[in-house]
Amino acid sequence: MRAVDYDKYLRAAHVPHIWCPGCGHGIALKTMVRAVDTMGWEKNDVCMVSGIGCSGRAPGYVDFNSLHTTHGRAIAFASGIKLANNNLNVVVVTGDGDGVAIGGNHLIHAARRNLDITVLLWNNTIYGMTGGQVSPTTPLGCKATTAPFGNYEHSFNIAELVAAAGGNFIARGTVHNPIQLEKLMVQAFSKRGFSFVEVMSPCPTAFGRRNKLKSAPAMMQDLKDRSIPIAKALKMEPDDLDGKIVTGVLLDRDKQEYTDIYRNLVANLRGA
Numbered sequence: 001m002r003a004v005d006y007d008k009y010l011r012a013a014h015v016p017h018i019w020c021p022g023c024g025h026g027i028a029l030k031t032m033v034r035a036v037d038t039m040g041w042e043k044n045d046v047c048m049v050s051g052i053g054c055s056g057r058a059p060g061y062v063d064f065n066s067l068h069t070t071h072g073r074a075i076a077f078a079s080g081i082k083l084a085n086n087n088l089n090v091v092v093v094t095g096d097g098d099g100v101a102i103g104g105n106h107l108i109h110a111a112r113r114n115l116d117i118t119v120l121l122w123n124n125t126i127y128g129m130t131g132g133q134v135s136p137t138t139p140l141g142c143k144a145t146t147a148p149f150g151n152y153e154h155s156f157n158i159a160e161l162v163a164a165a166g167g168n169f170i171a172r173g174t175v176h177n178p179i180q181l182e183k184l185m186v187q188a189f190s191k192r193g194f195s196f197v198e199v200m201s202p203c204p205t206a207f208g209r210r211n212k213l214k215s216a217p218a219m220m221q222d223l224k225d226r227s228i229p230i231a232k233a234l235k236m237e238p239d240d241l242d243g244k245i246v247t248g249v250l251l252d253r254d255k256q257e258y259t260d261i262y263r264n265l266v267a268n269l270r271g272a
């Protein structure tokens with residue numbers, strides 16, 4: 001693995017972090033830093049924005065322009081930042097509760113507009129920080145504080161949601177495979193338009209201990225066991241993919257980007 005000067009990117013005064021032992025978010029953070037380093041971005045040209053939740057703490061640990069905003073509103077803040085300064089590399093770090101429940105509307109409309117930001121959604125399938133409540137990605141039948149007898153709601157396939165909304169680049173990886181995950185993040189960062197990476201990250205505290213996955217290593221093993229590369233998944237029957245985590249680049253297209261459309265419109269009006 002390529003050496004990276006992590007000290008350059010971390011805010012030493014803000015560590016140690018708050019994440020529980022065995023949480024996948026530390027790997028997600030490290031992978032994100034590695035991907036930024038691969039991009040060669042100057043720190044001052046990066047703006048990281050988060051909402052509320054365990055994932056929301058991530059931008060505070062890294063020495064970029066960072067905003068820790070209100071619950072579900074990270075993409076709304078990020079949209080304003082990108083429109084105000086098109087030169088910034090704007091990255092949103094959000095979770096399944098923050099990004100798909102409370103912030104779901106912002107997610108689909110940013111994807112629809114094809115705004116040039118990257119959303120990294122760290123999906124731990126639960127509201128971790130706020131007490132282990134059911135989130136939109138909690139699997140059917142799994143237990144949570146608000147579902148002591150098992151979740152009776154179907155869960156979102158977020159990647160399909162973002163694809164239907166109009167996202168330009170969509171990928172999924174897991175913290176069990178950080179090498180693949182780093183490549184996916186680099187591809188997302190490199191893409192002009194709305195890019196989205198779903199990062200499957202285990203929460204042993206709020207999810208695992210209430211369900212059959214009783215330990216952090218068991219949850220990592222589960223990620224490994226359920227992961228299927230997209231090339232293999234495309235040859236499988238839909239029923240056989242039930243409960244599986246399809247990884248890789250799920251969609252890559254080239255729609256016209258939102259700020260380009262907007263600036264062209266303004267330029268045309270000024271020239272009229």
Ligand code: SF4
Pocket residue numbers: 018019020022023024025054124128129202203204205206207
């Ligand atoms: S509650 Fe879950 S997601 Fe939050 S820090 Fe602990 S293990 Fe990680």
